[in-house]
């Protein structure tokens with residue numbers, strides 16, 4: 001019998017215990033061992049839980065218990081998760097986590113400790129919820145040079161954008177609903193400011209390119225500045241506004257960014273609905289591959305956690321080879337150099353004169369026509385240009401027109 005502990009009994013943690021209890025026989029059959037939850041760590045009381053007698057508020061009950069060989073960390077955040085996980089690994093316990101903040105901030109260090117102690121540190125659930133992505137990238141696509149990864153990696157913001165577009169719901173109401181459904185982070189600013197998606201693309205880039213990418217080296221914009229007018233112009237242009245996380249190889253470095261972008265209807269990312277996530281990965285040999293599924297929520301995320309626990313059981317005497325080295329951000333190309341076409345929205349009394357000016361400044365722009373647009377609104381798409389160049393030209397336009405928005409056109 002394998003004894004495990006689960007640290008955290010929130011949305012994902014309660015899903016982990018639910019699946020482990022519901023599928024106990026099936027899991028035992030697949031890993032040739034019974035997997036038993038010996039302890040659940042949480043500061044709250046859960047008297048109605050079928051395993052209420054196994055709850056503890058004291059981490060020492062886990063770390064000092066030699067029978068516990070696998071620890072699931074689903075507390076979220078860095079404190080105290082980092083300290084607890086580190087201690088577990090140092091004490092020879094394998095760790096499974098869904099905590100993207102932890103992996104993005106401390107992945108290189110924790111993987112190194114796991115290697116030294118010959119235990120596993122697995123985190124399939126940290127990116128894409130139920131979607132298998134860590135293992136496919138690490139294993140199935142291992143023979144490829146990964147040219148680029150583009151994805152919708154945050155369910156909450158995708159859910160909010162969809163509710164705004166389809167149900168005319170306000171940003172605040174849509175966020176409340178996402179929180180009620182258990183999609184949003186404890187501090188939802190991590191979702192709406194893009195930090196959650198940033199952590200996830202950092203994990204994928206670290207895995208694929210072999211050097212830890214820390215979130216502070218990645219330019220990150222959330223969806224808080226996206227207006228309903230922008231969303232409508234995206235539709236008139238022939239696409240949708242999506243929060244895109246992107247990592248692409250450029251020589252021996254990478255371009256990595258998280259930002260709202262116009263995604264053309266020709267690209268399947270434009271159709272990703274609600275809390276779903278999708279990633280498009282292009283390998284030099286495989287070509288493009290899509291990964292789609294529920295990116296957040298109790299059971300979808302828990303299913304990926306439990307699969308990692310099963311993998312730990314199957315690999316209890318040998319390590320999974322997941323590893324990357326530490327990094328200092330030098331492998332990430334500054335975002336000012338990334339080339340995109342840009343959507344720009346301007347308010348002007350004379351929109352024809354403003355458009356003539358835009359063409360003079362940016363080169364030949366494409367005007368976006370929209371039924372029912374206000375008379376003083378001008379929306380257009382610039383030619384492709386480096387962001388630094390765009391910023392300088394945008395400033396120039398702002399001197400003669402009332403510029404309202406600028407959003408990248410995605411290059412998927």
Ligand code: HSE
Nearest residue numbers: 154155156183185296
């Ligand atoms: N808040 C995250 C999301 C949860 O909305 O995608 C899953 O990581």
